[in-house]
Amino acid sequence: MSHHQPLGLKPSMGWNSWNTFTWDINEQLIRDVADMFVSQGYKEAGYEYIVIDDCWSLKERDADGKLVADPAKFPSGMKALADYIHEKGLKFGMYSCVGTHTCAGYPGSFEHEFQDAARFAEWGVDFLKYDYCFKPRHISGELLYKRMSLALKNCGRDILFSACNWGADGVYDWIRESGAHMYRSTEDIRDNWESVKSLALSQLGKQSYTGSFCHNDMDMLVVGMYGGSNSDFIGRIGGCSDTEYKTHFSLWSLMGSPLMIGCDIRKDNPVTKEILLNPDLIAINQDMECRGAYRIKPEPQWFHTDDVFMLVKVLTDGDLAIGFFNLSDSSRELSLQFWDMGLPYTAGFSLSLYDCWAHRELGVFRERYAPVVAAHDCLVVRAKLVR
Structure with missing residues (x-):
């Protein structure tokens, strides 16, 4: 055996x-x-x-x-x-x-x-x-x-x-x-x-x-x-x-x-x-559940090319890892609607965002978050649901 x-x-x-x-x-x-x-x-x-x-x-x-x-x-x-x-x-x-x-x-x-x-x-x-x-x-x-x-x-x-x-x-x-x-x-x-x-x-x-x-x-x-x-x-x-x-x-x-x-x-x-x-x-x-990340296109979707996107990874403790990726050659605003991650406004939750590269809290946001991301750059946040 x-x-x-x-x-x-x-x-x-x-x-x-x-x-x-x-x-x-x-x-x-x-x-x-x-x-x-x-x-x-x-x-x-x-x-x-x-x-x-x-x-x-x-x-x-x-x-x-x-x-x-x-x-x-x-x-x-x-x-x-x-x-x-x-x-x-x-x-x-x-x-x-x-x-x-x-x-x-x-x-x-x-x-x-x-x-x-x-x-x-x-x-x-x-x-x-x-x-x-x-x-x-x-x-x-x-x-x-x-x-x-x-x-x-x-x-x-x-x-x-x-x-x-x-x-x-x-x-x-x-x-x-x-x-x-x-x-x-x-x-x-x-x-x-x-x-x-x-x-x-x-x-x-x-x-x-x-x-x-x-x-x-x-x-x-x-x-x-x-x-x-x-x-x-x-x-x-x-x-x-x-x-x-x-x-x-x-x-x-x-x-x-x-x-x-x-x-x-x-x-x-x-x-x-x-x-x-x-x-x-x-x-x-290294999150224990090892879930894949899903892609969300920024709003308005018709405006953005395929090399501008968000990735969302569901984590074991209920947090979300969210990456805002701008692989294009010019600065872009990446608008993320929380609805697209399964969080409707009617749920009564906001997201507390932590910047994983700057190692600092970004604040609490309701419904959407829209950072401006430079060419070839990214922003990665850890999001926690809060009331």
């Missing part, structure tokens, strides 16, 4: 090596990130997984068919690295792929699923990101994710399963049944505003497909990267503005995406920390 603890109750929080470092990873980097998690407040804020992405192994398996960590990059081995992370009260994540090879050309787990799951358990892995490259055409992605899910659930260790098939092949219709705890619903994120905006808009109609034990993963965060990736694809130049990073984090938080940091947190940028460690946004993302 299995006595595994349930995994994936709430969206995962952590750090992943890919966005900034891609192939250029090593043991010391991962140890440094673990140290920063503890010393700079990330662990205390709820971030717990430290995940090594692609390019960690040798290009060939050993004589027994087992995966081998690259000794030049990880001279102490994966078990020692996992132990170091666990000693800090954190969790250790690794990467593989459904296909014959990973996206960067290293050995994939196709036809080695159970062997690799046992290997990860042996090393002390707590999280597996499972990518979608080099998938054999004759087998469905659905079946391959079921394979690895079954392997992980029977490897003797609790390992959170992060499926990463980029929203392909009708994933919304079958991913929960596969056993995955989170699933990538989008193409790869890039460190620019158009990418962040595009990914967010693509998931506005998919909020009913997220919830406890199977969370819609809108990809890793680019907050704080400022064009600092090793990859031209992800972005080497410019990145986003601080305002855009704030909006990015707000969207991912309200929409219930896992919050996986992608920047180099060793740089200890105060603005980046202010965004990533915002306790009010994290509390919204």
